[in-house]
Amino acid sequence: MMQSNFSLLDWLVFGGYFAILAITSYIWSKAKISTSREYFVGANTMPIYAVALSVLATSQSAATFLGVPEYSYANDFTFIGFYFSALLAALFVAFVLLPKFYAMRAVTVYELLENRYGAAAKKQAGIMFLIGRVMASGARLYIGAIAVSMILFGDVSFVHLSIAIAILMFGALAYTYFGGIKSIILSDVIQALTYMVAAIAVLIFLYYSLENVAIFEILSEHNKLAFIDTSLDGKFNLFGLLTGWLLLNIAAFGLDQDMTQRVLSCKNEKEAAKSLLLAVLLTIPTVLVFLTIGALLFVHYQQASVVQSFDGEQITIFMYYILNEMPEGLRGLVTVGAIAAALSSANSVLGAMASVAIEDIYKPWRLKRSAVDELHFVKASQNAVLFFAVVLSLMAMLSYFWQRNSELSLIGFALGVMTFAYTGLLGVYFAAIFTDRGNATTVPLALGGGFLTVLALQPYIFGIDISFSWQMCAGTFVAFIIMQGGSNE
DSSP states (O other): OOOOOOOOOOOHHHHHHEEEEEEEEHHHHTTTSSHHHHHHGGGGGOOOOHHHHHHHHHHHOOHHHHHHHHHHHOOSGGGGGGHHHHHHHHHIIIIIIIHHHTTTTTTTHHHHHHHHHOOHHHHHHHHHHHHHHHHHHHHHHHHHHHHHHHHHHHOOHHHHHHHHHHHHHHHHHHHHHHHHHHHHHHHHHHHHHHHHHHHHHHHHHHHTTTTTTOOOHHHHHHHHOHHHHHHHHTTBBHHHTTTTHHHHHHEEEEEHHHHHHTTTTTTSHHHHHHHHHHHHHHHHHHHHHHHHHHHHHHHHHHSSOOOOEEEEEEEOOOHHHHHTTOOHHHHHHHHHHHHHHHHHHHHHHHHHHHHHHIIIIIIHHHHHHHOOHHHHHHOOOHHHHHHHHHHHHHHHHHHHHHHHHSSSOOHHHHHHHHHHHHHHHHHHHHHHHHBOOOOHHHHHHHHHHHHHHHHHHHHHHHHHOOOOOHHHHHHHHHHHHHTTTSSOO
């Protein structure tokens, strides 16, 4: 077993970070919450800037923290186009979806379907979200835990991975369980600032370590400075950014409770729209920092032989650098940066899944049986947070065994599950908003149709190999057409 490379200074940084988490979680847990609406959307009192930073933090996972530099190291800067596509999607969500959500004082985004197609439609969309999120977020938790285990323990044994999972989930629970969305948003401000500071520190260190190196000449010589892809086969080409990736971003920002819950905690739709647009605008320079780190790592390693593996795991170039060359102190800061990225994703998904489970599924069922006070639903909400914490942890642990015993990567599939679910949701919502077609019967058929269409277009099913953009467009189109087959009842 390898030993951790953490120095005393690294451990001091690590301990200081968790001390801040402990103190703030204790302070924010003292807030009294009397209704489930207050628990899940903060009684619509959250400030714009806090919500914006929370959305920024939620959109950046540990996979993003480590994966974005890998993209620019291996390719160029064209990944930034994804976030300009996200800006277009945010405009659509801000001016089309948010006014409808606020008009009905929604706690979850799926309540719109109840108004349009009945309670069953809301429940069906909620269940699809929960299934997809368990797999996708469990996999993301696993990826974050791998990074933490490698850095802290020097290996990726199951025991150490489980400890890393527990560290991340305990940190997420410390905020989510007692304080609900208010605590989540405020903690996300800390997480966002933490990993942004870590990234900027690495960028500065890398830049000055390349003193007297012709950075721009080297990057230009190797075609690493492209920001726009006008080809038809690039992953982030203009066509894809304006079609499939745009649809993905509309779904992520407007139809996925994990992201939209934060925006629904604002005072009104105008403040919600401002917070969403500000979040995306802040994300662009943040991602540029990570892309620049990857580019500088390319310059740093261009003459070296780099084997990107560790203890049998494939690792990103940023992780390779952290494990092998990062100086003490900075290693501790980057470790807490990766943990911050993972925590911001974990605590947000716990709140989102609990809100859907309670507000869309349990609460309507319980109120049909008998009247009950709101404190019952507050406690039920906290119990749901605990339940999903256990489920996500088990999914992360399952990912460990799956990755080692299956040719089909669970991580690759699980991270795409929400994409599969998004196509059905997009088709249903587009029908609900822009047409008078569809009914309670066509909703589950459309949700399933979108999912199955994208699944059928995966190369491991029928050998069909088409770009992601076409998959998203095809799945959304099929779901929308299915909705058109039903008259509005």
